[in-house]
Amino acid sequence: MRDVAERAQVSVASVSRVLNGLGVTSDATRQRVLDAVEDLRYVPHFGARSLSTSKNDTIGVILPDLFGEFFSELIRGMDLAARAHGKHLIVSSSHDGADDTLAAVRSMRGRVDGMIVLSPHLGAANLASEFAGRMPVLLMNGGTAEAGRAAIMIDNHGGAVGAVEHLIATGRRRIAHIRGAAGNIEADTRAAGYAAALDGHAPIIVEGDFSQASGHRAATQLLAMPERPDAVFAANDMMAVGALLAFQEAGVRCPEDIAVVGFDDVPIAALMRPALTTMRVNIAEIGRRGVERLIGLVQAGQHADAQDTACEIVRPILVERQSTAAASSARFNKG
Amino acid sequence: MRDVAERAQVSVASVSRVLNGLGVTSDATRQRVLDAVEDLRYVPHFGARSLSTSKNDTIGVILPDLFGEFFSELIRGMDLAARAHGKHLIVSSSHDGADDTLAAVRSMRGRVDGMIVLSPHLGAANLASEFAGRMPVLLMNGGTAEAGRAAIMIDNHGGAVGAVEHLIATGRRRIAHIRGAAGNIEADTRAAGYAAALDGHAPIIVEGDFSQASGHRAATQLLAMPERPDAVFAANDMMAVGALLAFQEAGVRCPEDIAVVGFDDVPIAALMRPALTTMRVNIAEIGRRGVERLIGLVQAGQHADAQDTACEIVRPILVERQSTAAASSARFNKG
DNA sequence: ATAGATGATGTAATCGGTTACATGACACAG
DNA sequence: CTGTGTCATGTAACCGATTACATCATCTAT
Structure with missing residues (x-):
């Protein structure tokens, strides 16, 4: 910066003023400074600026x-x-x-x-x-609010409730949940929402870790159960996708045999076949x-x-897609 | 930092030495400094450090x-x-x-x-x-190498050639290309690779912009052609996915009626049905x-x-999946 | 003509670290 | 007892910007 000041025949203060647009400067000075900056390819040192301004x-x-x-x-x-x-x-x-x-x-x-x-x-x-x-x-x-702490949180509990209520509303009764890893707040809260919304139906919970592979494994476990569920609420979309693929491989039809709801509405959700119903965030x-x-x-x-x-x-907002079409209408569409 | 030095009864130089682990310091001093740092919740100012060390x-x-x-x-x-x-x-x-x-x-x-x-x-x-x-x-x-410039580039030309050669090897003849936006180097290079690998087959090119939606539109155009292509090389996976969905909607079977190859091997490629053959990067x-x-x-x-x-x-490496299964074997499998 | 206002510019302190060099304490050899 | 080397520590210059304040020139009003 000293070099720039020298070349422009001004003081460092003027250079600073020109560069920051603060204070007053004559047009002539401004131009000379800008030219010098250009010629010398001067780049202000960030650390120095941060030191003086403490920002x-x-x-x-x-x-x-x-x-x-x-x-x-x-x-x-x-x-x-x-x-x-x-x-x-x-x-x-x-x-x-x-x-x-x-x-x-x-x-x-x-x-x-x-x-x-x-x-x-x-x-x-x-x-x-x-x-x-x-x-x-x-x-x-994604945890609970703490007094005095700025935060933005997703209503995981409410979202889970919405998902489960949707499944119940579309006629499902044996509703399973593929949850995220224990200890993960979001996973815990969504699982709690699931449990709260079951409304008397028996809970069926299998463990996952939010990855697609874990969703696949969990779905396989569900299929092996003596009384197979007719719906799955996965704690996120990736696990729901893994589950959908597992069902396909096993020849289990979705949504006819089993409905699936995810959480997040990542772009892939709309691209799956069947397209995935999910709680959009x-x-x-x-x-x-x-x-x-x-x-x-x-x-x-x-x-x-x-x-x-x-x-x-x-x-989160419910986005209805094929994966939870009511069993009857799904059969109808399938014609 | 001055405060820390004062509290620890040492000079700023010693504090600096302790914090950076440079130079020699007695254990007693080190400990007193660390305690003071702890007590005062001292955080070194990044800008100042950057100013002195110019890093x-x-x-x-x-x-x-x-x-x-x-x-x-x-x-x-x-x-x-x-x-x-x-x-x-x-x-x-x-x-x-x-x-x-x-x-x-x-x-x-x-x-x-x-x-x-x-x-x-x-x-x-x-x-x-x-x-x-x-x-x-x-x-x-993704452009051409320039002398004297450090760079890492994807072999877009070679990848495109590999994709097209694979399509030819699996018996496809009318091979279309959904390209990326003109002016985009990667798009241009992949299109060039496509053209170079055609080996006498007529080029069929439709424009896209690397988005899934553009792939969908491009596929619709391809289907409307009097002589429908029997294969598509999309310049990236997202367009390939859009094309697959368009084909599905139109009742055109993949890979039986038309094969599709993408580029990148994003995770979604393996999740599509049919799973997408692609050039993995x-x-x-x-x-x-x-x-x-x-x-x-x-x-x-x-x-x-x-x-x-x-x-x-x-x-890029060719990853073969369902979307380019040889037409004959695909029919066989389907049987 | 001169005091006072106005506006452009320069001077120098300051931000908070790093580090070359100076200093001082101490041990040990001669 | 003194000279010398070693080790721990302190002193102060420096990094490159910002900015309060001083200075100076010019213009205006009386």
Whole structure:
């Protein structure tokens, strides 16, 4: 920068003013500075700027090991919002355990203005926000709301209830649930919603881990049961897809013999045959919203202590497709 | 940091030494410093460190508007490699045009040690590397190699040839191509490979844009042709999936009436029915490799000017699935 | 003609670390 | 007892920007 100032025959202060558009500068000076910047291919040093202004226009995102389309949709939404506000996004993904998540939080402290932490482990989320110290953190852990913590959460319980109620409404009675890994808050909450909505029907639960392969395995277990279920609520779409494929391989028809509902509405859900009924969550929108709110927190933190500590809840919407067509009408269509 | 030094009754130099593990420190001092850090919840200021050391342990990734699974796989690989080296990843995606890409490059200069630019526009890639100045840039633009530029590229031409040759080998003769948008290097190269491999068969080309919807539209066009093709090579898997769905809706059987080959081998390819034959590219591995090489470039740039300017080429592998089962055997199986 | 306002620019302190070099304590050999 | 080497630690310059404040020139009003 000194070089630029020298070449433009001005002081560093003027260069700074021109580059940031602050304060007053004459057109002649401005032009000379810009020319010098051009000639010298000058690039302001980010660290130095961050040091003087104690801001860095960067927000961190810490994600668990997410599955394909959920991940990309989320990042797309976040990236869009960040770009709109001139912020950068530091992404660190594939964090499994609480320790791992914590390490990621630590390594980002001091280099971001705020963080968004998605963690399916409640403990991790708590620790993370503790460790973050005075830096704003937005939680998207799918767990229960905590007072004083900004958060965006999916109504996993309500979504599960909606899915099961839909199955009951379309005439299903023996409704099974392929759940996510125990200890994962989202998995637990969806399982609780399933149980709550059964309305007297017997619960049939098999374990999965949100992966397509686990859905396949779980479906195979269901088929081996003496009294076969006539419907399955899978805790996410990928497991539902795995289940659909297992049913196909076993010659079990969907939706005639067994109905399937997923959760998330990833793009693949609409592409399956039969197309998958699911609880839609607008993933990109959640990502966008998360970034918007975090930026709000960052700015609020600078001005006053009026913090936004609301817990926003996103309610999934039922999207009906072929996989839960009423058995009778399915037969009719099949003609 | 001054506070920490004071509390630990040492100088800032000792604090720095303890925190970075450099130089010699007595155990007693180390412990007192660590305690003070703990008590004060001290977090080193990233900008300041970056200012003194002129490094920031961050690499930037600029991506075009990628489709779901390709995107997440790529990031997964990159994130893994970056974490292994203690680097952070700044991601900026969804850049369509050359201008957009360029703006992203500009906004990252000065805050990353190096960049990976994926741009389907040759011009953009060139400009990007120019604008980056002395910062290392790894190109993954799918275009032709340029001397003196580190790059990793997919052998799009060879992959397309492989796909078409496979179709010919399985007895197909009227082979159509659903290409990506004109001006996109990958689309152009794959189309060229298609044309080169036709071996005398008449070219049948319809336009797409890599989206599933465009594949669907293109397939509809193909079906409307007086002499219907008996095979389709789609420039990527998503278009192939769109085509498969269009064929299904039209009652055209795959692979019996028409065979389909895609490109990429995204996870969904194996889940479709019929499962999609495709040219596999190990996306995560490419991402990982890209980061590894960029880090190599960054380190080399610090030590000497021995730059790694190699252009690595990744060759797609044919993965045969149902969608191109030989017509005769397909009929047989169907029996 | 001169005080005072206005507007452009320069000076220098500051942000929070890193690190070359200086200093001081201590042990040991001669 | 003194010279020398070793090890732990402190001092202060420096990285490259921002910005409060000082300065100076020019213009206006009286």
